[in-house]
């Protein structure tokens with residue numbers, strides 16, 4: 001892919017105050033001392049550019065708890081061959097890659113940006129719909145904002161994204177800032193989209209010549225595949241759940257990581273999934289059912305209040321609130337400013353909004369530490385790129401909770417933690433930050449399979465993972481059980497800090 005092609009989209013548009021804030025993060029004193037001003041500046045510009053483009057691969061998590069990876073791959077190949085033969089143009093089936101370190105992942109290279117000519121008829125879609133189109137989706141009717149006055153099913157149209165959210169729904173044309181996404185064929189008349197009684201559903205424009213081409217996965221092998229960003233799959237493996245354990249997923253909807261955790265446990269044990277927003281809990285339950293994972297119990301609950309103040313409460317109840325130290329492993333996939341999401345052409349958030357997550361994350365983290373058993377594992381993750389929600393949270397956590405130790409992560413595909421939060425070199429090496437800006441701009445036109453895989457692991461969304469374990473204090477003991485009934489011994493820490 002040439003650099004000229006990559007410049008096809010503008011850099012992500014942010015409010016000036018947010019861009020300045022991020023610029024300060026990426027040119028902080030520690031980074032400047034390490035990289036120098038010019039290199040730090042180049043990396044920051046690369047960040048702004050890569051955020052508006054999709055990652056280089058589509059990542060699918062396979063349900064290897066019910067089918068073999070080979071079986072799923074074969075079915076997917078059949079499906080893709082059918083999809084291509086039903087398509088116009090000279091498309092060839094997308095190759096399916098395995099990831100050598102992620103045994104439940106299938107990767108499909110995304111091709112683009114491609115050379116596509118603009119047509120006369122324009123359909124404008126909302127920014128969220130536009131991002132989905134850049135990742136291979138067709139245009140669904142609720143995402144359409146503007147369509148030509150006499151648009152009919154069967155018409156060829158160019159699809160544009162209203163990146164700044166200025167287009168009014170039902171408009172016949174739009175002169176504001178728009179970004180071209182590719183061409184498609186309408187499957188609905190204009191009146192079907194805008195004059196329907198009740199909510200509209202279904203595909204309105206079938207994309208046939210997209211700027212970024214990737215197969216559409218809507219409803220494809222729904223109980224065998226789960227569309228998930230690669231760093232999110234890494235989180236499940238880093239948490240390392242084992243069959244029979246009791247796991248808490250504190251911020252769970254729509255359940256991508258919850259279902260992965262349960263699959264890694266072979267559906268044996270208990271995964272409690274909490275989600276604050278009631279309407280989202282149904283999605284967790286639906287995904288658990290689809291993937292046949294009945295060890296998941298999902299509740300609508302504010303995780304900040306998940307520690308019980310009643311000392312007589314049962315220790316192994318599945319219903320929140322819970323006794324202190326009642327989970328073997330906890331995932332805090334925290335609500336965050338989401339600035340690592342790709343593709344994203346504009347974020348209209350104020351600086352106040354961007355900065356509002358850190359205090360909330362600390363409250364959730366504090367609950368997690370209380371609910372974690374001694375010897376247990378806590379994984380903290382976000383899909384954002386700021387220091388305040390990532391490395392600075394780790395520095396705060398290590399200072400606030402001396403019982404926590406940073407642990408190595410397996411697999412470690414990302415970069416170390418970023419400079420700027422006064423963490424030591426060793427501490428940063430234990431963190432995992434996916435930094436697409438570092439992979440941006442160096443690609444050749446025909447990369448080797450090895451380079452493709454490296455790209456799949458680096459040209460991802462921006463993401464952060466930290467893994468902690470909770471230590472016992474001197475004199476404390478850990479009871480060792482196999483399952484709930486067989487006690488096999490006791491492990492403790494002596495006065496000198498040694499294992500006894």
Ligand SMILES: C[S@@+](CC[C@H](N)C(=O)[O-])C[C@H]1O[C@@H](n2cnc3c(N)ncnc32)[C@H](O)[C@@H]1O
Nearest residue numbers: 251252253254255256257275276302303333335
């Ligand atoms: C980053 S998303 C989680 C994504 C999810 N882990 C997955 O992989 O599918 C964060 C979620 O946390 C929820 N949330 C925010 N504050 C919460 C709280 N105090 N308690 C529980 N859930 C919360 C949000 O509604 C949102 O659905």
